[in-house]
Amino acid sequence: MEAAWGAFGSDSDSEGDDIVVANNEQAQPNAFFEATAASAITVAITQHFCSLTKSTGVGLGERVVAITCVLHGNECGEEAENSRTTMTEWVIRRGMKVAAGDINDSSTCDSVVLIVGDTDDLHSSSSLSIRHRLVPGGVVWLMIKRQENEEIGNISFDCFSQSIWEGISCISTSSSYSVHKIQKRACLVNAMSCPWMDKKSIIEKNVALAAEKTCGSLQVVGENETYMQFELRLASQVTIVPSVAERTREKIHSESCAGYYTTILTDTNIIHAIRMLREHGLVIIKGLLPPEQTLPWGKVVLEDFTSAVEALKNHPSRPVDLLNPDKGQFEPMSYKEMAMREDLRVDLRSGPSMEKLRSYENNLASQAMAGSNIADNGNQPTIITADTMGTAGPSWRYHPSIIAILKNLFNPRDDSLYKGNFGRWNFGGNGPDGSPQPYRLGQIGSVVSCPGSGDQAIHADTPHLFEHMDCHPCHYCNVFTPGYKITHKADNQSVQNEFVDGLWTGSSTMGGTALVYNSHKLSVSAMLLSEGDDSGSENDNVSLRRQLLQLLTLRPALDVGDVVIFDNRTLHYGIANTSKGDTTGKDSNAGRRPMLYLNVTQSWFHDPKVK
Numbered sequence: 001m002e003a004a005w006g007a008f009g010s011d012s013d014s015e016g017d018d019i020v021v022a023n024n025e026q027a028q029p030n031a032f033f034e035a036t037a038a039s040a041i042t043v044a045i046t047q048h049f050c051s052l053t054k055s056t057g058v059g060l061g062e063r064v065v066a067i068t069c070v071l072h073g074n075e076c077g078e079e080a081e082n083s084r085t086t087m088t089e090w091v092i093r094r095g096m097k098v099a100a101g102d103i104n105d106s107s108t109c110d111s112v113v114l115i116v117g118d119t120d121d122l123h124s125s126s127s128l129s130i131r132h133r134l135v136p137g138g139v140v141w142l143m144i145k146r147q148e149n150e151e152i153g154n155i156s157f158d159c160f161s162q163s164i165w166e167g168i169s170c171i172s173t174s175s176s177y178s179v180h181k182i183q184k185r186a187c188l189v190n191a192m193s194c195p196w197m198d199k200k201s202i203i204e205k206n207v208a209l210a211a212e213k214t215c216g217s218l219q220v221v222g223e224n225e226t227y228m229q230f231e232l233r234l235a236s237q238v239t240i241v242p243s244v245a246e247r248t249r250e251k252i253h254s255e256s257c258a259g260y261y262t263t264i265l266t267d268t269n270i271i272h273a274i275r276m277l278r279e280h281g282l283v284i285i286k287g288l289l290p291p292e293q294t295l296p297w298g299k300v301v302l303e304d305f306t307s308a309v310e311a312l313k314n315h316p317s318r319p320v321d322l323l324n325p326d327k328g329q330f331e332p333m334s335y336k337e338m339a340m341r342e343d344l345r346v347d348l349r350s351g352p353s354m355e356k357l358r359s360y361e362n363n364l365a366s367q368a369m370a371g372s373n374i375a376d377n378g379n380q381p382t383i384i385t386a387d388t389m390g391t392a393g394p395s396w397r398y399h400p401s402i403i404a405i406l407k408n409l410f411n412p413r414d415d416s417l418y419k420g421n422f423g424r425w426n427f428g429g430n431g432p433d434g435s436p437q438p439y440r441l442g443q444i445g446s447v448v449s450c451p452g453s454g455d456q457a458i459h460a461d462t463p464h465l466f467e468h469m470d471c472h473p474c475h476y477c478n479v480f481t482p483g484y485k486i487t488h489k490a491d492n493q494s495v496q497n498e499f500v501d502g503l504w505t506g507s508s509t510m511g512g513t514a515l516v517y518n519s520h521k522l523s524v525s526a527m528l529l530s531e532g533d534d535s536g537s538e539n540d541n542v543s544l545r546r547q548l549l550q551l552l553t554l555r556p557a558l559d560v561g562d563v564v565i566f567d568n569r570t571l572h573y574g575i576a577n578t579s580k581g582d583t584t585g586k587d588s589n590a591g592r593r594p595m596l597y598l599n600v601t602q603s604w605f606h607d608p609k610v611k
Contacts, residue, residue, distance in 0.1 A: 038090040040172040040179055041141050045111055046094050048139060057268025062245035065091050066099035066109035066133060070124045071117035071145075083115050099133075108244050109133050112140045119144070122159045128501050136286045137186035137241035140165075143179045155180075163188065163505040166232070186236035187284055188506025188557040191228065192498065193575045194455065194514065197550050199228040207547045214527060214548065215518050227551055234517055235554050238276050239284040240269050247287060252393035254292065262290045262392045265401040273565070274408045277474065281520030282566035284556050285401075289481055291560045293396040294596060296357060298483025301446040301594040304351025308338055322346070323450065344453035345574060348594075349445045350379050358443060361395035369398065381440040383603060397444055397598060402479060405565065406600050411436040412473050442599035442607075446483055449511060449574055451494070451581035451591040456573035458529070458549075464522060464569055471521045475602045476568040480513060483594035485560040493583045494590035506557030510593045511575035513564070517552040519571035528552070528571070 049063045067087050069080040088098050091113070099109050112134050116122055122142075131140065144155060155178070157168055165182050172179035191199065203211075208221035221230060242263045249264040265273070265288070276283040312320040312332070321328035325343040332340050339347040348354070358379075366374050368391040374382060390403035413434055421432040462476045486508060488499045498507040518524045528549045555575065556564060566572065579591030601607055 035086065035090075037143060037172070037174070037177055037179065038086050041087070041113060041143065042090040042094050044171055044179070044181065045091070045096070045113075045139075045141060048111070049096070055268065055272065056243065057266030058243040058245055061095045061097075062243065063110045064097045064099055064108075064244040065111045065113060066130050067091070067113045067115075068126050068130045069115040070121040070126050071115075073121065073124065080115075087113050087115065107133060108135050108247060110135060110138055110244050112138065113143070114140055115143045117145045119156050119159075123501075131184075132502060134184055135241060135244065135247075136184055137236070137239070138184050140182040140184070141179060142182060143177055145177055146173075146175070157182070159501060161500040161503075161505060163191065163232075163507070164500065164503050185232060186241045186286070187232075187239040188504070189228075189231050189235055190507050190512050190555045190557045190575065191505070192496075192507035192509060193511055193555050194553075197227070197553070199231065199550075200226055202226055203230060203551060204547065206544060207551055210527075210544060210548050211551055214524055215552070230551060231554060234552075235284070235556050238280055238282055238517070238554075239286060239556075240265070240273050240276075241286050242269065242288065250392045252290065252292070254394070260290050260292045262293075262399070263288050263401070264392065265404075270401060270404050270408070273405050277405070277409055277477070277565060277567060278412070280518050281570035282515050282517070282554075282564060283405075284558075285563045285565070287561045288401060288563045289396045289399060289561045291485065293394065294481055294483055294560060295485065297354075297396075297444055297446070297596050298594045300351075300353035300357050301348055301448065301483055301596070302589045302592060303353040304337075305346070305348055305448050305592070305594075306588060307351065307353075308348070341447065341574070342453065342456060344450040344577075345447065345456070347445065347447050349443075354444075355379070361397070364394050365391055365398050368393070374398075377443075379443055381442045381599075381601075383438050384441050385438050386435040395444075396481070397441065402563070402565075402598075403441075406439060406441070406477070406479075407436045409474050409477065410439045410600075410602055438603040440601045440603055440605075442601075444596055444598060446594045446596050447574065449577045449593040449595070451577050451579040453511075453574070453577045455576045458516070458571050458573045460519075460525070460571055461568035467522065470523050471569075474520075474567045474569075475605050476607070477600050478566055478568055479598040479600065480558070480564045480566075481562065481596050482558050482560055483596045484510075494581055494587075495579045504557070504559065508557070509577070509579040510591065511577045512555060512558060512593075513595065514553050514555045514573050514575055515564070515566055516549065516571040517554055519552070520567040520569040524552075525569075525571060 045065060046060065049060050053059060067084050069083040071077065071080050071083075074080060091098050099107060109130075112130050114127060114130060116127065121127060134140065157180075160168065160182055164185060166185055167181070167183045169181050170178055171181050202224055203221050203226065212220055242265060246265055246269070247263045248261045251259055251261050253259045265285070273283045273285065309322050312322060318330050319328065320330050320332045322332055323344070325332070334340050337348065337350040339349070341347055369388065374388065384403065384407065386407075388403060390398045390400035392400060396402075415434075418434040419432045424433070425431045461478065464472065465475060466472055486497050486504050488497060488502065488504070496509045498505045516528065519528065528545055558564065577591065577593050582588050582590040584590075599607060
């Protein structure tokens with residue numbers, strides 16, 4: 001056994017992820033799946049997960065690995081079963097969990113071992129299914145049988161679309177097999193949106209230098225890197241991907257279903273999310289919220305929107321046609337329940353169905369957090385105090401990880417200074433104890449973008465409070481999550497969602513929200529958008545500014561359960577919804593995009609739109 005480990009590098013868990021394994025000619029030439037192959041794969045998986053432990057707070061023993069074997073179309077034969085058994089023993093021996101037969105096809109896994117006899121096996125139902133179960137950012141360890149005298153470079157990986165997968169590399173070879181590492185992207189982008197941006201071009205050197213100056217040395221542009229490749233890389237870097245352990249940490253019991261899990265982030269990932277928000281102005285968290293809590297909100301939002309459309313259209317004295325803005329006699333206004341954004345895009349804050357669900361969930365949340373003095377404030381924001389920990393159900397509004405992120409975001413603290421804040425004795429305070437100060441958590445609302453709505457003008461939702469420093473601590477942020485689910489239906493004529501082998505590529509005609517990386521800083525926004533002072537400096541170069549803005553614009557693809565939290569000083573805009581809408585006359589809500597939101601502010605900040 002020592003010879004096997006030695007042939008494939010160190011057995012140390014502390015070593016990095018780059019594993020180069022020499023050709024192993026000791027293996028028995030007639031045995032396809034040898035113990036040495038299992039050793040190579042297991043060492044690679046172990047080192048990969050151990051390298052992530054410090055940055056995620058997820059231990060090796062919490063990781064779940066799924067294993068499948070398809071040999072020339074046969075996944076039930078003796079050789080395939082022996083291969084699975086051998087690989088399972090090695091993974092368990094290293095302390096990881098294996099997704100066994102009692103885990104159904106809808107369960108997720110942190111990593112996948114896929115053993116195939118040839119590239120045709122990659123298209124088998126078993127191979128496709130196990131890739132679907134892999135969490136974003138997870139790794140497929142692909143072991144493939146080599147044909148006689150076949151070169152590694154001749155193996156085709158065209159079934160791994162570059163919009164979904166990245167970083168294909170060979171980590172081990174022998175005369176009979178090769179092992180490859182293929183990583184699922186942590187975050188996809190909506191490449192179908194904003195066609196006016198040229199994302200296929202290679203980034204020019206002057207733009208690359210400006211990006212490094214604007215964003216720091218961590219964002220060095222790669223040689224011959226395109227705008228699209230840079231966007232995919234940047235989007236993944238501001239994304240938190242919860243592990244299977246985090247995704248199944250707490251189960252919610254429900255009267256309407258058998259129960260469901262909600263994701264609870266590790267303390268390490270919460271700190272990581274806060275750091276991203278402070279440094280870059282946004283963070284994306286994949287699969288944070290259970291669909292059972294967000295989809296009902298999307299449903300009631302669309303119910304109230306439909307009612308509002310009909311009520312305004314049939315108003316006796318001032319009829320307004322929201323869906324045909326060019327044909328109505330009167331222009332739409334902003335109303336108590338609904339504010340106009342642009343044609344075919346509204347901010348829906350309240351309505352009969354929304355208020356009913358809001359009251360129900362807030363009352364249950366108040367009971368669940370009885371010790372936190374949380375009360376149902378109707379349509380008004382709720383004050384979140386230091387002792388409010390949140391609750392996993394029934395409302396995503398009080399999700400514990402969101403509460404923790406916001407509480408720390410609004411309360412940056414220097415341990416060497418906070419004891420000097422003696423003003424905290426005032427008004428019955430507890431003095432300079434360093435505890436988080438209160439903030440306001442808004443009620444759930446939604447921006448509804450109908451088919452035909454265009455790209456918004458780029459904007460920030462709130463001004464900087466002071467202009468003598470590049471970026472003061474956040475005083476106002478938004479939490480966005482889709483109130484809809486991306487589906488793959490061949491007969492869907494209203495919405496086009498791009499899928500490859502059953503996996504969503506991130507592209508959709510429904511659009512989304514574009515955000516500009518690092519633009520919560522005055523210096524970055526000034527470089528990107530200011531008109532300049534006619535000095536002729538490089539910052540006044542209109543073409544350069546336009547290219548840099550394009551480079552730093554992210555179009556993250558969000559599916560149900562995904563969350564983006566962003567500082568409201570961050571430049572952003574709603575992306576056009578180019579869906580066709582209701583083409584059958586049976587579903588008036590077809591193609592409408594309800595993006596749910598929470599407005600969150602410091603307790604002392606007055607949001608003009610909240611009255």
